[in-house]
Amino acid sequence: MCLGIPGRIVKIDDADKKLATVDVSGIKRQVNVACIVDEANPVSSCVGAWVLIHVGFAMSRIDEAEAAETLKILRELGEAQAEMEAMRSSGLR
Numbered sequence: 001m002c003l004g005i006p007g008r009i010v011k012i013d014d015a016d017k018k019l020a021t022v023d024v025s026g027i028k029r030q031v032n033v034a035c036i037v038d039e040a041n042p043v044s045s046c047v048g049a050w051v052l053i054h055v056g057f058a059m060s061r062i063d064e065a066e067a068a069e070t071l072k073i074l075r076e077l078g079e080a081q082a083e084m085e086a087m088r089s090s091g092l093r
Helices: 064-090
Strands: 005-014 019-024 027-032 050-054 057-062
Touching: 005 027, 005 057, 005 064, 019 050, 027 050, 027 057, 050 064, 057 064
Parallel strands: none
Antiparallel strands: 005 019, 005 050, 019 027, 050 057
């Protein structure tokens, strides 16, 4: 299964190498934007774009509403996972 994490591109680090900085819930990382650029969408157009990130690559552009919904779901999944771990660790042995 492939999981894409939403992030917003905040700056271009190296246009020739197609490297940009993304902000994922306050954490900034460098990613490759080669998969989301073409003649109609040059590297310079990436700043401000919401993207799905997987293993260091911006795989696709998404809109802000989709990014917010995906982040909400990921937080809920994290909470559910924490709840399951708490139940597992406090269960009968």
